[in-house]
Amino acid sequence: MRAYEIVAPDGIDALKLTDRPSPEPGHGELRVRVHATSINYRDLMIVSDPVARGIPYPRIPNSDGAGEVIAVGPGVDRFKPGDRVCGCFFQRWVDGDVTPEGMASALGGAIDGVLAEEVVLREDGVVSIPDHLSYEQAATLPCAALTAWHALVPKGRLKAGDTVLLLGTGGVSIFALQFATMHGARAIVTSSSDDKLARARAMGAWQTINYRETPAWDARVRDLTDGKGVDHVVEVGGAGTLEKSIASTRVAGHIALIGVLTGGTVNPVAIMRNSLTVHGIYVGNRRMFEAMNRAITTAKLEPVIDTTVPFAEAPAAYHRMRAAGHFGKIVIAMDR
Amino acid sequence: MRAYEIVAPDGIDALKLTDRPSPEPGHGELRVRVHATSINYRDLMIVSDPVARGIPYPRIPNSDGAGEVIAVGPGVDRFKPGDRVCGCFFQRWVDGDVTPEGMASALGGAIDGVLAEEVVLREDGVVSIPDHLSYEQAATLPCAALTAWHALVPKGRLKAGDTVLLLGTGGVSIFALQFATMHGARAIVTSSSDDKLARARAMGAWQTINYRETPAWDARVRDLTDGKGVDHVVEVGGAGTLEKSIASTRVAGHIALIGVLTGGTVNPVAIMRNSLTVHGIYVGNRRMFEAMNRAITTAKLEPVIDTTVPFAEAPAAYHRMRAAGHFGKIVIAMDR
């Protein structure tokens, strides 16, 4: 079976398409024929510079995949051949708080990922795909959607009437917009593109801010919220957004600190003075994924796919993400 | 100003329409011209048998009122004449858990209620009315809506994809249906009336069960939930429903135990064996009311009013409730 491998620290175009033997599922494991995978900024960073991220190679990249169970190892009782499944980002984080063991089981990082025709996953590390979703759609869920869900629902305890600030229109932010709307909350979305903001409004965003036109977007957020600030921020911003995010948050509000985009530094005094809660969010566990899928099923949520590229042209997906012009998720589909 | 008073233990038709001097607001108090009041089963029970409920009389009944601030006492800074407000069921429960002091401040019970042309309320004991609601609509919120909100949101941590069992189509259940739908959850509603069930479906109920036709409605609930049971029950049922409610709940699920309707007894073993959480819910505090109003505003929720009767015919409202044919709330409007 074919797979892409990181084989050198030379970035996207050094990804090597190789042929590997079909993997055998061990005890409690499944062999899954991958139908689609989606990429996240984290995957781009790993592919671009595996050394900086401490990733040994050869390594198959990507955490997010969806496919069909085609064989099961001994002791498997949760799934059978023919089942449609998504792999969990963390193969060994089923429930409760994350542990070091769970963190050491990230697909496409600590262990081989899913940019391959076939993968072996733990039966404890996959979930069923909602019936109304295609494999391409399902492949968008494991990292970006679950991160947004974890941030807003189990950690944020989002409720109807809350106000949520979303930075940009990448995968996490767009899912967060959908989850916020689904819960009756009001989302404020920022972007530098009026076109993207129009799309966000069409999806239900309550207010939008072009941060290029309104560099003091934190002041604008406060204006929109009667001077109080938002209840939640899903902070996926690059260097420098965190200070403004904090300034956009109400007293005793909540900031979900997400992702590898977040750089820069923050002065902790504002966190203290305003009695904020900051949660570091790193994807989520399988139970959260299952709960999210029930919500997705109930709402018949359709993930927003920016682009689908064929497996043979997988590197184009990373280039598309690097160009940062996308809205929603970038998917790589198998050539079947 | 005119007011109804309980003056004897003789029930609805003994309510006496009297004339009282206009009340003076003291420090931190407001005088409110009542525009509408709604009734709850608890009000019916108090009017019907004040002695059994330990209510001294003369006593003005009813907890739920909406009106306009017409005067403020010294020290008031949260409201001014002309503001549209609802009174809080508990005049002295602003935030956090309820206390004995809070419990001793229930309108229309421990202290005089709102079935009057004018009332004096604490400024800490009222909330602003959402702009899109009339006084009649706003008068439905203080007890029934807040009870449903408290049960599902702060206590139940309701989230999208959850399943909620609602018993009957009284005020609390209909608000719970609206709040469940608002959060992307799926509601199962029971009733003995197919007509009411049709109305519930039109409002977004996911499934309905005629409990007269399906006496083993708990088994039906389990069938509808793949054998698992629901995540939440809003238990407002009369004698005998609690056992079936417990049997309808998933392992580690949540039962909100509400209200004066709940009689009968329960065998605690099932609660233990299934690791259930049971919350006794007795209306809610002012912060919850404010949060609920933000949700109502965001969703432009319209309370379901069954009937509006004029102040002069207030006893008819209680008779309507006693007949138990209503769907949603029964409102008494001032004759203006």
Next chain:
Amino acid sequence: MRAYEIVAPDGIDALKLTDRPSPEPGHGELRVRVHATSINYRDLMIVSDPVARGIPYPRIPNSDGAGEVIAVGPGVDRFKPGDRVCGCFFQRWVDGDVTPEGMASALGGAIDGVLAEEVVLREDGVVSIPDHLSYEQAATLPCAALTAWHALVPKGRLKAGDTVLLLGTGGVSIFALQFATMHGARAIVTSSSDDKLARARAMGAWQTINYRETPAWDARVRDLTDGKGVDHVVEVGGAGTLEKSIASTRVAGHIALIGVLTGGTVNPVAIMRNSLTVHGIYVGNRRMFEAMNRAITTAKLEPVIDTTVPFAEAPAAYHRMRAAGHFGKIVIAMDR
């Protein structure tokens, strides 16, 4: 290897001492040489009437055992031969809320238990024994101690200064007394024996009540708490205690509903009126067990052992429990 089996519905004296082949650990499993087991009221009930509890036989009883790992199956990486371990009551409940799958993995109930010289356990279903504890002491932990911990700590969020009502001096109650004291809380203990009450006071109980001398012990509890009632009840009582437990609890207080002793019925109105939270508690998960063991280690807690009987005389342990004269745990030690 020798093991006791339930082979007939005839009670304690029908337990049969048999010889079974030494069990082989499969993938992810450990073979453990049992050094000690303790019994719980649930074990007595199962042995006494397996049919009523739905237990098929032959079945090895008892959930609580401590021993030494003597062999490991393939794929094991958390333990190695020589490690001292306790089995978890639920072999498949590692973290988070209990699930139906977890509930179907109870030792000595759904699956064979530990009243045997050797057992095979899942590596995910055991925990390390605190260094300062003997096997006999460790064998008291899996059901009774973890139940008390789960009730008071993760569910009850016990804190210093809280008041806890404990019914009787069985295993759960005595551990609850130790955990309450460990957290700076005040425990009120009831018993019909002044001698047992004296022992409870010696262990740190703040107040004690002889419920035979003071049948209205709920009134006494309120007196002791300035009329307010306790913050927590660990309700392990037999028929009829629950009503008084509810009457002993403060407004917005917490009742942990435990165990097979709890019979009778309860009128739910008092739960609602007083805004109580009732948690059904059914032992706990492995992460709770690990956290509890850290607490036990920090405090150098010594479990209270009432009696230790040799393996050859195991039935005597059940008779001792049935006689209800014990204080703390009854242990069966291997004859080594």
Next chain:
Amino acid sequence: MRAYEIVAPDGIDALKLTDRPSPEPGHGELRVRVHATSINYRDLMIVSDPVARGIPYPRIPNSDGAGEVIAVGPGVDRFKPGDRVCGCFFQRWVDGDVTPEGMASALGGAIDGVLAEEVVLREDGVVSIPDHLSYEQAATLPCAALTAWHALVPKGRLKAGDTVLLLGTGGVSIFALQFATMHGARAIVTSSSDDKLARARAMGAWQTINYRETPAWDARVRDLTDGKGVDHVVEVGGAGTLEKSIASTRVAGHIALIGVLTGGTVNPVAIMRNSLTVHGIYVGNRRMFEAMNRAITTAKLEPVIDTTVPFAEAPAAYHRMRAAGHFGKIVIAMDR
């Protein structure tokens, strides 16, 4: 009555001892004869540079006072003359999350403080003093003790067996040490003084680290915790400690971010990668204070007083704090 006032931006020695008329309690207010006040770093900062903190003057400094009720205004029913009380740091934060209104009611900041012979406080803004405490001891509680309690108990959900990292031996840290010990947790204390560390150990600290001798104290903390890191950090450190505090915390651990000492900046990536929860803690509400006092009463906790200076020499207290040689609290006692 005499009071100290900030009358100029010139620091400690510009504090002016003045004579003011005895204040009259209004509706719901108490006049309190102050017996003792304690100082916090925040008070030192305000006195040292009121302009930078936005404090208008003349302003009576200090948030923490204890005294006796000597008169009550109309509408008061919670206290009476002769009652021993402490004022709450925030006069208008009774329960639940802090609000902007609550934040605008800080004694010795937004409003006049307690460095005076008499003060008027809201009856909703005071608590009873535990019987076993003197006024001097009680005066240490409102800011430092409540901050430590809020950080560890309601926010941190501290439990027995947890490990807590405490930075230095100022007021908050020493109370945190006492509360950690009270709950059966293990405290690691840092200081640059071996003498102070010896005192911390005598009070129950589990481990101590001289950060001057061990500049890489985060590595030492990890060594002490089997490489895992602590469960909680009470982060009161000056510039630069936060990065090391984060590095000292276990995966999914908790950092309470406290106080005006915290300067510098932090890279948020580590918070995200390790799934940390960071709570900004700004003293606490009255219900927390009441719960803390129950714990203090139960444990017969004795606050650690470094120095007591007489009212006439109040400036010496601030000089003592600025010198940073203290261990525990610095108290100013009335000259009676």
